[in-house]
Amino acid sequence: MILFLILGGTLGLLMRQDSGYILIAFAGVTIETSFWVFLLFIIALLIVLDWSKRIIFATLRPGSSLAKLTGNISQKRASRNTIRGLLELVGGNWLKAEKLLTKSADKVPYPLINYIGAAYAASEQEEHSRSKTLLQTAHQLTPEADFAISFAQSQIQMRQKHYESALATLLRLNKVKPKHRQVLKMLVQAYTHLKDWDALLALTPKLKKEGILDNANMLELEKKAFLALLENMQHRSKLGVSSAELIREMESLWHQLSELDKDENMRVLYARSLIRFENNKKAEEFIRHSLNHEWSETLIFEYGHLDNINAKSALQTAETWLKKYAQSTNLLLACGRLSQQQKLWGKSKEYYQSAIDLDPSSEALGELGRLLNALGDTEHSQQLMLTCLNHSSKNLKALPLP
Numbered sequence: 001m002i003l004f005l006i007l008g009g010t011l012g013l014l015m016r017q018d019s020g021y022i023l024i025a026f027a028g029v030t031i032e033t034s035f036w037v038f039l040l041f042i043i044a045l046l047i048v049l050d051w052s053k054r055i056i057f058a059t060l061r062p063g064s065s066l067a068k069l070t071g072n073i074s075q076k077r078a079s080r081n082t083i084r085g086l087l088e089l090v091g092g093n094w095l096k097a098e099k100l101l102t103k104s105a106d107k108v109p110y111p112l113i114n115y116i117g118a119a120y121a122a123s124e125q126e127e128h129s130r131s132k133t134l135l136q137t138a139h140q141l142t143p144e145a146d147f148a149i150s151f152a153q154s155q156i157q158m159r160q161k162h163y164e165s166a167l168a169t170l171l172r173l174n175k176v177k178p179k180h181r182q183v184l185k186m187l188v189q190a191y192t193h194l195k196d197w198d199a200l201l202a203l204t205p206k207l208k209k210e211g212i213l214d215n216a217n218m219l220e221l222e223k224k225a226f227l228a229l230l231e232n233m234q235h236r237s238k239l240g241v242s243s244a245e246l247i248r249e250m251e252s253l254w255h256q257l258s259e260l261d262k263d264e265n266m267r268v269l270y271a272r273s274l275i276r277f278e279n280n281k282k283a284e285e286f287i288r289h290s291l292n293h294e295w296s297e298t299l300i301f302e303y304g305h306l307d308n309i310n311a312k313s314a315l316q317t318a319e320t321w322l323k324k325y326a327q328s329t330n331l332l333l334a335c336g337r338l339s340q341q342q343k344l345w346g347k348s349k350e351y352y353q354s355a356i357d358l359d360p361s362s363e364a365l366g367e368l369g370r371l372l373n374a375l376g377d378t379e380h381s382q383q384l385m386l387t388c389l390n391h392s393s394k395n396l397k398a399l400p401l402p
Helices: 002-017 035-060 065-091 094-107 111-124 128-141 143-159 163-176 181-194 197-210 215-238 243-256 258-262 264-276 280-293 297-303 311-322 329-341 345-358 364-374 378-393
Strands: 022-026 029-033
Touching (some): 094 111, 111 143, 143 163, 243 258, 264 297, 280 297, 280 311, 297 329, 311 329, 364 378
């Protein structure tokens, strides 16, 4: 501070003693001034030139504070447009979302989100070529995000119903991340749409292990697969494929689809399929084990229709069930039919009559009437047949009669 005061005082003294004289003449122009004014002009000019240089460098150099300032403003605007674009995407305004996301993509730090979002928006507008191009751009900019981009591509392909292309993409993703839950779920959808039931069945162990689907959804999936493959077996049966081969396939399939055994309708379908493929022995074994585990009125009804089995053993099994299900009309009917197969006429009549006592509309009416007629008791047989006819007529439509 003292140094500046001494320097200022000295300069002031010098200026008062001698102001000096400067003369500049050029091209007919003459400038006259004192030495000290000229010195101040030179100093001011140097300062102006220095600041001009700084401003120019600040404008041209990317890392400069001015460039940072303008860059930050641009990035903030782009970020706002990205957020607006994502909100428009969620709101279903596809065109506006695509424009906002695409416009701001090259000005945000992570353009991947913009391009994937824009690709979704383009896909929803059925602009599939544009959607593909946007995903390709995303991959070029961020090749390290290949999984995320491919996953987005598979979702778009599924929405476009390009299931074969989606399946190819999903299989590639599944190799990279075998336990990715959403990839596994989408594989199920792709296989289902393509009706590739064999591939779907091969996937079920992994679905169960990873807990991808709950029991209800897994059951529905297995039912669809089983019904489709069973229909295929029936078609092959008509083409001459042996019943033994088809039954081996069906048994293997049944054991593979463990959830099916929990559904009564599927158990009944499996039993009827065994009967249809003419293997009553396996049908009897299956129905017996199934009924010991869980009772079913429909299955015991089927049990009474089985032919070419050990009727004596089957009747003994059925009679043990009577201890627990004595009020089952279908069980009594089955016992009557199994007794009749062994020519135990008196026993079969008793079972048929017990079934009729519980349910007068039971098929036991017809069975007992036919048996009595064969035994020569035509009067009682005719009464039963008339009763059976009256019960059947209750289901007839009311129409005018003569």
